Amino acid sequence: MTGNIRMPSTVPVTVIGLGSMGRALAEAFLDAGHPTTVWNRTPERAAPLVARGAVRAEGVEGAIAASPLVVTCLTTFEDTRQALEGGVGALRGRDLVTLNSGSPAGARATAAWATSHGARFLAGAVKNVPSAVGAPDTLLYYGGDRGVFDEHGTTLRVLGGDTVHLGDEPDLAALYEMAVGAMLLPALVGFFQGAAAVQARGLPASSTVRFAGKWLDMIKSLLPVYAEEIDSGDYTDAASSVNLFLAGAAHDDELAAEAHVDTSWIAPLNALLGRAAEAGHGEHSIAALTEVLRLGGNGAEQRKLTVHH
Incomplete structure (x- = not known):
């Protein structure tokens, strides 16, 4: 019996790209109680997540529309833009967080692309292996819209306890990713x-x-x-x-x-x-x-x- 006690809300999240890292991100959101929508070009990859309670979107536009926070985990910034192209109409008003490899120039181009379609943008990097996602000491850092980070900080920390905002420039995570990854x-x-x-x-x-x-x-x-x-x-x-x-x-x-x-x-x-x-x-x-x-x-x-x- 909860009476007048209000349970903390969990922001709905969409995860696009279900490789090994994308699956780990979706699992972390599910484990934390976030309503999670998933989409991948190969639908079969969503099956284990659906079994754990995720909703599989039929298309990328539906996936984007399903949640205020959209997290992508594809290989490069170019792959991310390509994957989302079919659903750009749903980006307006959404917060887009990319977790992929790529150059600072790629991050800047994707930030410009996302904002031109009405989305707020944050580019990040997971500095560990998929099995470490969700651990208290796992590092993720982000560059881009501080408002997105402040609004969704609690949700993003589900992915790793050592979560850092580097600055408002959208290419900072890519810069540090390449600098440290070297x-x-x-x-x-x-x-x-x-x-x-x-x-x-x-x-x-x-x-x-x-x-x-x-x-x-x-x-x-x-x-x-x-x-x-x-x-x-x-x-x-x-x-x-x-x-x-x-x-x-x-x-x-x-x-x-x-x-x-x-x-x-x-x-x-x-x-x-x-x-x-x-x-x-x-x-x-x-x-x-x-x-x-x-x-x-x-x-x-x-x-x-x-x-x-």
Whole structure:
């Protein structure tokens, strides 16, 4: 018996795009009690969600019209616009949140497209795997209309407890997604190379996991130090210099010959070290590579940095 007690309302949500991540998003909304409408070009993908209480829309226009908050999870911004094109008439008055990969330019184009059809727009990114959706420490960040974030913040936090609004610019999540995501492939390829090397000695790849984890923890601990050096433009306090890394590069060919592993993917990185040394950064912190990566720039004095909180 509830008497005069009003139960908290749960905003109806539509999820468009039901790949592994899209399904996880819809499941999180369902678990939190949100009336959830789903749509995918392949209708069969909706079946497990319908079994859990979701409503499958017959078409994309109906899916958009079903909820004030529409969350898309497709591969790119271009895919998102294509998928929604058939239902643009229903976008007016809706709040559109995109959770996909893509460039800042793609986010800006999609923001302009969405607002031209009368929708408010927020572009975000899920910084974890589908199985982590809904966890208290799962990070999602968003850029775009602050009003959308403020109005739906409680609903969006259902997807992850570490939920951040980066600013009103609609491309900020895409910018940070690419900036942070740039670390992923080099780190993974480094691990795969190490796995191949230890297997060449008859040892299991699993034997490296503990040590690789400790190594990643150490790298994580250095990030604030390097960020401060980059923001200040002062690389003179070099705990690990460019020349130190350059000296270690000579061992790559030895490892390749001994373990029969392909280390050629490292060659461009070693070339970057050489360019930094030639530019006078040899005895500077390894963070000085940022200056070599900065096309058309000549150092800290030419940088225009904007910090968003």
